[in-house]
Amino acid sequence: MPAPPHSxxxxxxxxxxxxxxxxxxxxxxxxxxxxxxxxxxxxxxxALSVVVAEGVETEAQYRLLAAHGCDxxxxxxxxPAVPADQLGTQLPSLTGQP
Numbered sequence: 001m002p003a004p005p006h007s008x009x010x011x012x013x014x015x016x017x018x019x020x021x022x023x024x025x026x027x028x029x030x031x032x033x034x035x036x037x038x039x040x041x042x043x044x045x046x047a048l049s050v051v052v053a054e055g056v057e058t059e060a061q062y063r064l065l066a067a068h069g070c071d072x073x074x075x076x077x078x079x080p081a082v083p084a085d086q087l088g089t090q091l092p093s094l095t096g097q098p
Contacts, residue, residue, distance in 0.1 A: 020055020
């Protein structure tokens with residue numbers, strides 16, 4: 001569902017994604033950390049409830065993103081890619097629910 005129009009008439013996003021290109025280098029590169037931190041700050045200033053970090057592959061990436069306020073993650077650290085027809089059977093194990 002798209003976000004409601006902003007007072008200027010433009011439609012505001014309801015979510016942001018942090019591209020894996022920034023996530024992959026953030027543990028080693030100060031500039032990548034700054035970009036990720038800035039995206040998270042932008043989301044907070046726009047009162048967006050969802051920011052997803054893509055391509056999270058290491059604990060260091062996960063910890064840095066979480067420390068900057070990110071709470072949604074996609075990547076091999078959490079789960080390998082799952083074919084759509086198998087998602088229903090694997091979802092309980094991915095969420096920790098029976």
